[in-house]
Amino acid sequence: MNTAVSAWEPGRHDDRTPWSFHVDGRGWDRRGELADGESAAVLALGPTGLRRNRAVGIPRRTATHWKALDRLVEPLDAARGVLHHGEDIRFRRAGAHAAALVLQHCVDTGRSYWAWTAWDWARLGGSNAEEFLAARTLPTERTVRPFLIALGYLLGGFTGFHHLGNFNRLHLACLVFGDDIVEAAISQAAGILDQWGYRGPLRVKHRLRGIFSQALLINRSPRLEDLTTEAFTALRAHPANSGRYSEMLYALQRAVAALGHCDPPVRSGYNHAPGIEGTDPAWAAWVERWHATSPLTPRVRATGRTILAKVGRWLATEHPETTEPGQWTRKTCAAWVAAVDRMAVGDYVQRRDHIHARAGTPISPRTKAHILMATRMFFRDCQEWDWFPRRFDPARALAVPRSVASLIGTNPRVIADEVWAKLLWAGLNLQPADLPGNSADAYYPMDLIRAITLTWLFSGLRSDELSRLRVGCIRWQHDGQPITANSADVLACNAVCLLDVPVHKTGTAFTKPVDPIIGQAIEAWQAKRPAQPHRLDRKTGEHVDLLFSIRAQPIAKDYINHTIIPALCGKAGVPTADVRGNITSHRARSTIASQLYNAKEPMTLFELQAWLGHKDPASTQHYAKITPNTLSTAYTEAGYFARNVRTIEVLLDRAAVTSGAASTGQPWQHYDLGHGYCTYTFFEQCPHRMACARCDFYTPKDSTKAQLLEAKENLQRMLASIPLTDDERTAVDDGQAALDDLLEKLTDIPTPAGPTPREIGVPPSATLLPIADVSHGKHAQMGQF
Structure with a gap:
């Protein structure tokens, strides 16, 4: 399994030489079957005899039994000999106890440790320290477990650390490689991460050191330069580095990459899109070709690829005879536009696990526009790149329908x-x-x-x-x-x-x-x-x-x-x-x-x-929205109503109405002109109302008739709104010059009484009728002209 190499010394190794352990495995008998004499020897020695090992300094009591176990004991002694635990008698005894557990487990399984699987070593080590102690037939203690795992690592190539639960991986790495080299490697990588801001609670730092140690163990080398890109690929595939370990392994690779020993890591799934499914392979190939050629940003290209895959699924369902973009016609474009207009959430998609309750609801008008825009972009690019002949204009054949475009407007979604x-x-x-x-x-x-x-x-x-x-x-x-x-x-x-x-x-x-x-x-x-x-x-x-x-x-x-x-x-x-x-x-x-x-x-x-x-x-304009308060203030200040409608006071003679005199022609309503009263019933239709010609319907305020009118007790005062023509509005806004112009225009216009102002003889100046101040209930004189 291992070959003899010299012990590692700082500065003397060759980067091209893989790390090896100082264990000479030449001539070892690696048979998996256990001989009858070996089983009998283990049983004869018993728990106490197995623990009294010559490596501890105690002579063997039964040389015959130990002789029968030479092919098993010699590799265990060699592996224990390269462990870095110093001269502490407690750790040397723990190594002897670990070797005894291995020999006993050989008898329990009926096989030598050379034939053990990773599960055999894992069951021997236990899923945690408590299980390790409870399952032992030999008396043992917690300090034995790391030595047992180290023997499995050196002799059996065991790296199934995920089966062992939580244990001190840093201690195991120091046992196998040595404290100095492990600490040097970890400190070098941790120094890079600390410089970048990888600072956290103490337990996070301990966890990071443990994962670094596990990576060195699985890679079977304590040198950071041996952590190549291929080594990190193998580490990420190892089941012991799943879950939370993968994130810290990512950090370790970044540090090693900064030292120049490997490539920077790439997030799993980053810039990786799943294959297009549900479409004809020819259409998928065209979409992938466009995706690889387009100069758009990665995000826009990915969005376009998703939409074009949806187009392909629609083709496979509705038009299976059309498998390539070069086969599209204006008729195909019209069918696709109609399909988009009727499309619902979940139609022609590859994944549905994220849709939930939205499935079946119509897509928004803006989404429809985006789908058609991506389709236009695809055909425009393919035509401009001469990938197939131009058969239609994408801008016209795939335009957004007017009925859809009219529903798209600014929606800034302002927060209250x-x-x-x-x-x-x-x-x-x-x-x-x-x-x-x-x-x-x-x-x-x-x-x-x-x-x-x-x-x-x-x-x-x-x-x-x-x-x-x-x-x-x-x-x-x-x-x-x-x-x-x-x-x-x-x-x-x-x-x-x-x-x-x-x-x-x-x-x-x-x-x-x-x-x-x-x-x-x-x-x-x-x-x-x-x-x-x-x-x-x-x-x-x-x-x-x-x-x-x-x-x-x-x-x-x-x-x-x-x-x-x-x-x-x-x-x-x-x-x-x-x-x-x-x-x-x-x-x-x-x-x-x-x-x-x-x-x-x-x-x-x-x-x-x-x-x-x-x-x-x-x-x-999509972001700047006028608030209703601002719009209301601006509308009020513009004075639209006041500019087009004027309110004046009207005096109603209730006695004339109730007595029936009004039906005989006696005046019963009097419009207050400021300088007099007008009794014309259809005053709002009189062309001379803003520039009174003082016809027969006019009663001056300084006359006795007007004074008698104001003295009546049954007089009711009301307000009436009259619309203004453009000339009258100009007279109000612009003053004397506009009023003179209005008077000039009305010179030959008959008054309600019949004569024209020219015939009546209007004075050279006139007084604009007063406008009632509705807000205060008083007259507001608009000015003298």
């Missing part, structure tokens, strides 16, 4: 002001106890959490922009001049904080002003941020120093949605969803934009466009 105010308060007062779980076990440092929380609450950035911010993205200015970092001056209260936003969804990098609280929080995090290796920016292809990075890993994009927002909602006492849906990271962008657009001194649409980083003002 009172809810947003509570979330702001919660973010400004966020404490470790507000986060889920024990704050001491928090994966991210609290300074990072505060910085990213306040940046989300006040900057209006997308989640992708926020996670890709870079170190040094904050700059300070005062009076247009930069404030240097080493300036001894205290920042003035009106200092401007500028935030550099990287290349984003719709445009290039830009700079925007933000609240100083963001700059202060980011600077507090930068002061404590561990040194991190540069990361590849997936949008620009540059290696950059990401701001929100810890343990050499950028913060998760969904950390705000899954952790920060639930924590803030819990602290603020508000639900995580409202009538517009779940509170998500992107809704903060809509809320901030709408508040800036509806502020007392609001941003213009173009200013808001620059602040949000939009390329097109139409995109800004």
Whole structure:
């Protein structure tokens, strides 16, 4: 099993020489069957005799029995001899006891340990220390178990550590390899991780050391340079590294990769899409070819691939004769557009485990538009790349139907002001106890959490922009001049904080002003941020120093949605969803934009466009929504009703109505013109009402008739609204010049009494009729002309 090699010495090994143990296995008898004399010898020695081993320094009592066990005892003695346990008699005795347990188990199984399986060694070691002690027929103690596992590791190649439960893997590695070399390897890797910010509770550090030790054991070498990319692939496939161990194994590979011994790890399932099922193989091949050729971002290509796979399943169901995109015609396009318009959630999908109660509900108009857009993009690219002849125009044949497009509108999903105010308060007062779980076990440092929380609450950035911010993205200015970092001056209260936003969804990098609280929080995090290796920016292809990075890993994009927002909602006492849906990271962008657009001194649409980083003002309209309060104020100030309708006072003579005099033609209603009364019944239809020509229906206020009218006790005062023509509205708004022009136009227009103003002889100036102040119940004189 093993060959003889020299003991390992620092600096003397060759990287191309695999690690070997100082055990000479040449000439060993590895037969699996147990001879009758060997079984009899073990039984004759008994528990006490087996434990009295010459390796402990006690002479054998029955040389004949030990002679019969030479082929089994010699490898056990050699394996015990290379274990690194020092000269402590307690550990040497534990090794002898472990060898005795192995010999006894050979008799129990009827086979030598050379024929044992991993389960045989695991049953001998027990699933835990208590089971190990309870199942032994030989008296033993806890210290024996690691030596037993070490013998199984050296002689039987046992690495089924997942069968043994929790045990000290670091102690086992030190037994096999030696304390110095194991500690050197672990310290070298741990130093890299500590530099990146892998700091946690003491138990986490112990667990990390145990997993490092297990990786060295399974790889059968204590040298980090032997942990190659292939070695890590084998380690991840080993069942002992499943569950929580796989995450820490990922960290170990990152550290070893930083030392240059292997490739960086790749997350399981990262950038890996399942095969396309349910379609014709020819169609799937075309989709994969497009996916491999398209220059779009990985996320957009993956979305398009999913939609095109759905197209393929529709073809397999409805048009099985069409297997390639080159066979499509305008008729096929029309059928697909109709199918999308009638599509429901769950139709033509590969997985249904995530649909749940939504299955069967119609898809939204926006989803329909996205499906048709992806289909148009696919056919447009294939035609432009000359993969097949152009038979139709995708832009026209696969256009979104007007009935669907009319249902798609702006929907910023603004968070209500009172809810947003509570979330702001919660973010400004966020404490470790507000986060889920024990704050001491928090994966991210609290300074990072505060910085990213306040940046989300006040900057209006997308989640992708926020996670890709870079170190040094904050700059300070005062009076247009930069404030240097080493300036001894205290920042003035009106200092401007500028935030550099990287290349984003719709445009290039830009700079925007933000609240100083963001700059202060980011600077507090930068002061404590561990040194991190540069990361590849997936949008620009540059290696950059990401701001929100810890343990050499950028913060998760969904950390705000899954952790920060639930924590803030819990602290603020508000639900995580409202009538517009779940509170998500992107809704903060809509809320901030709408508040800036509806502020007392609001941003213009173009200013808001620059602040949000939009390329097109139409995109800004999806976020900036005028609130009902702002719209109501603007409508009231515009005075639409007051501008088109005027309210004047009307005097009703109830005595004339009740006595029947009104039926004989006696005036019973009198419109107050300010300078007199008009008794024309159809006053609202009179063309001279705003510029009274003082015809026969007119009664001056200084006349005796008017004075008698006002002296009546049964006089009822009411208000009447009259609509204004354009000329009358201009006369009210623009004054004397417009009134003179109105008088000129009405010169030859007959009055209700019959004569025209020219015939009556209107004075050169006129007084505009008074307008009743409805809010105060008084006359409001519109002015003298």
